[in-house]
Amino acid sequence: MFKKISTIILLSVFVQFSFAQRNQGFKLTILDTQNKVDDKQKTKITEAFNVVYPEFARADGYRTKRDVTLEISDVLPESMTAQAGKIVVNSNWLLKNSSKFEKELRVKFAKNWVSSDTIKKKGYQLVFISKDPNLDQNVKKNLIDTYFKVYPKLVKTYNKNSTKEVLFVVDTAYKAVAEASGGRILFSAGYMKAHPTDIDVVTHETMHIVQGYGYSAGPVWLTEGIADYVRYKFGVDNIGSKWSLPNYNEKQNYTNSYRITARFFVWLEKNIKPGLISTLDAQLRAHQYNEQSWITLTDKTLPELWAAYGKNPAVDLTYSGKEIKNDNKAKL
Template sequence: MKKIHLLSILFFVALLPLTQLKAQEIIKKKGYTLSFESNFAELDPKLKKRLIESFFEVYPKLAKEYNPNTLKEVKFSVDTNYKGVAATSNGKVTFSSIWMVKHPEDIDVVTHEVMHIVQDYGRSVGPGWLTEGIADYVRSKFGVDNPGAKWTMPDLKPEHSYKNSYRITARFFTWIEKNVKSGTIKAVDASLRDHTYTSAIWTKLTGKDLDGLWADYVKNPQI
């Protein structure tokens, strides 16, 4: 009976879709642990190596700069079932196999996504555009190969707003850091993490509210 039961289990496993079978690898380095898994059989080993190397190059720097108490164990998953670009939740970054095949040069999707782990805002008291704007600001500052991905922050256009999020907001934040007050974005990030953030923090840090800062940015957007 035991033999029959074992054969039944093996037969069931053999019938599992390949997309459900994930090879896992655990890498420990610089005081951090990365668990890497993929259900994408055609994942380029060179791309996998770059994803892992980018994590260990960037994550410790972001932890030191923004949140030393961030998670020490992180999981990467390349998933054929995920249709976006990448997403992060509870210390796990899921990458779309489709996106990575089409854009293998976009390695700094790692930088953006692991910054979300470092941010650790929980049930954030801030708006979503701010969270994503900070993550792309960090990508622009700490990215390992943004030029290789042809990733840039777009020049200001009349239809832009600081609430557009991502790269548009990131460029505005870069302007604030260079032309208004260095350290502003780091302070805003910290306030989001400890849930003390209100829109008044911009005036407290820079002397102007967001609308006033944006108005100055529009007048002279050079960075």
């Protein structure tokens, strides 16, 4: 049967091509080999698809298939099935329930998720989608709590125009640690399982939303250094996750990014200019940052500042409310 269906699909692609429409980079091709639905219904189906699929794709991650086929079937035992790239609709159900198509499509796509929660607090919203049936409920709670605890502070401190509606997706197919794009943060289910205490991934990633620098505003090391500086400053449990800023050594450079750069920034704030990082962050957002910014703000070039740091890198570090003396003499 499958062989027969796929042959029909191949043949009908050409016939149905006129119903293929592009919307926000998504393309729907309706396969209706037995002409069960008329053009008006196909237009309605396409409209509903254009509403629902981008929402689904946003939660599904950037790997979502952008070319989607919708097959009208008279053998499907249920109303419809919906996955990335492939929707199958029961023709009998559709003819009787065309007004319910959009709602049903949304329900079927959400079936790919284990859970979807919408939480609102004091003007901030978080939609939390889990695709991991084994997600530890404590980890879920901690991720949500950290968002509501930290994100409003970051918005208030750095960028009041940041979105107040954020989407978290815990995805089993995503293999890195986490990433932010638009108002969405993708978490690796595998990483969170292996590192359940690393809850301040939320702090680092939500800072990327607040940063919102857009393209080519500044170097990546600076963006990531600021995000880890903010994790250091606003993190809720850096001690619990054993996250710390590594001591200085001569092999380092400020371009090493992340925690190495973040420690340099802590030192700059304490020894050169309080508020420097906040100013640089604002400049990056306004696309006004360049290498001259360091000279204007500190009277020194960036390499001069790094050299000064290297000469006397000691700095007291405070993690999540507890003080650890760091005299930079500890062996790495």
